[in-house]
Amino acid sequence: MNPDPSPYDRRPSMQSRAISRALRLGVRPFVSRLPGNPVSLRTARTAADAAARLIRSGPRVRVQQLIDPHTDTTSRPVVGEWVTPIEPTAEDSAILYLHGGGYVACSPRTHRPITARLAVDCDLPVLVPRYRLAPEHPFPAALLDAVDAYRFLLGRGIPGSRIVVAGDSAGGHLAASTVGEICRTDLPAPAGVVLYSPWVDLTCELAGERDRQCRDPYVSVAAARLAGQMYVGKGDFEDPRLSLLTCPWTAAPPFFVQVGGGELLRAEAERLAEVLSAAGASCELQVWEGQMHVFQILNHVLPEARAAMLETARFVRAAIAASAVGGAA
Template sequence: MAEDLVSSVPAPLSRDPQWEWRPSVQSRVLGGALRLTMRPLIHHAPSRPLPIRVARRALDRAAGLMPTDRRVRVERVRDPHLRTGHVMRGEWIIPDSADAPESGAVLYLHGGGYILCSPQTHRPLTTRVALDTGLPVLVPNYRLAPEHPFPAALDDALAAYRWLLERGHDRVVIMGDSAGGHLAASLAGEIARTGLAEPAGVVLYSPWVDLSCELSVPADKDVKDAFISPFAARRVGRLVAGREIDPRLHLLTADWAALPPVLIQVGGAEVLRPEAEELARLLTAAGGRVDLQIWAGQMHVFQLLNRFLPDADEAMRETAAFITDALAAPDQGDLTIVA
């Protein structure tokens, strides 16, 4: 789908990694190993509250064993004075180098299917963003399903965005991976609807755009995804939605207004690729400027492995360049798409 869009838009704003980058040996080996081990486990994983809580604790403990880069300072955030009535908790990651504008910041919304993970599990991404851009990164510990179905996570993300604005960070780039990508896109739409100061840019890694998985289920038979099972994702999606379906969950049927510049990075070998392509099409049809990068042969949120995979390292460099350009832009100007 993305390739079809190229002929109808102006020349690309940046190089397209799908054509210039080939998957490394490391990423091919890792993808094959995960396909044989993790994917079967995820496909059959139960979606009941007790196993989910056990998985959360295991992930957080594993993340706690990984050292944090000493070039950043991690401060705990706990602010009860926000509009949701819920105490905002999270991490404020501050790089030693302060090269970026004082008003600039990144709001990072972690993935995990809206049911797993935390700011700590995503430090390989958030600390790298802070180091590459020189920007402080706020990572809210938003409420998770099934205990807190949507829109609890969106309410917390909006509160975190207001937290940044109230502290003088009026040039904010919103980022998110997987379910956090869905949350980041939902937040950008909510910001536009509520009339808040718009973000400088939006970055989505392998966004889980459609929680009903209508596009990813048909793609599953054609794509050798390393570990995402759209059937398991569909079960999780029902937990996230809860009993009352919030219309803001449905990104593919939303009435999009033009957003600030958007960067979407998605692996060429993941079942969520069609969802990312469709979101890019919808955003550009609404007048948005979208840089859609399809990384050939890569798996879901491969950027997490930026310390080990050259592919992920290069993707993070592309991200930093996009963020730098977005913050430097005086206005959004005309909008286009790169695919």
């Protein structure tokens, strides 16, 4: 027996088990009814924003709102926020973070527990765009906004080789599809990609199979399937900008994927890792035993989440260093 297992192979902590039980009993029944109609969707957005206002960013980061003034009259300005260390040492690098929320809810504010920790652990500024949400703005609105945010970073003089694109859940899908679009449009490739519990299959076929094997503490297949339909709208689920498992990944930068061992989207993350590896792309997959969906957001209370964020920082530093040495632009 390995006396010192990897942090993601260890038995879940007492805090992790307690939180998972509480979510399964108190939150999943509520989430499973969302986003069933406009009223419940507004309720979900309001509740998420209200909860986010109770969370402090921490004393080691600065949050600044962004409205990009350098756009022509035909373009939508890049809006969102910068989350930066108080005294950053690297001004020529950045993380582009795309928040989760099923493409229908949440905001840069709701995900500050993750973005603030990334800024501190990686010692890098984090740009979090406020991309447009469905169903008011279906596909490809969010993707266009994410690519514009990447172009914004390039326009500030940050080379692609020093940018890491990251995201969680639906933001993980958006991060991966953004990188696919970057490769298709011949923009400078990023140094790497970080995905937390990525929602890979918007049809939810894999999630449906997984749900019969494992009861996720709070993610509902029915709610996820409806959110996917709201985002795709009149689009085609087989569109290569949406279908990550059929997207050609031959020119992809390195991927780093973390997923909870006890969550609904585990099979999707594992399948994506297989697809990336088959295409010759580098993908480091970490399955964190017993952890729930996007457990990294609880890094103030879960030891596993803190360890996961440190693992992320290791990957980010190595990806930027390797990309810079390789001469990527």
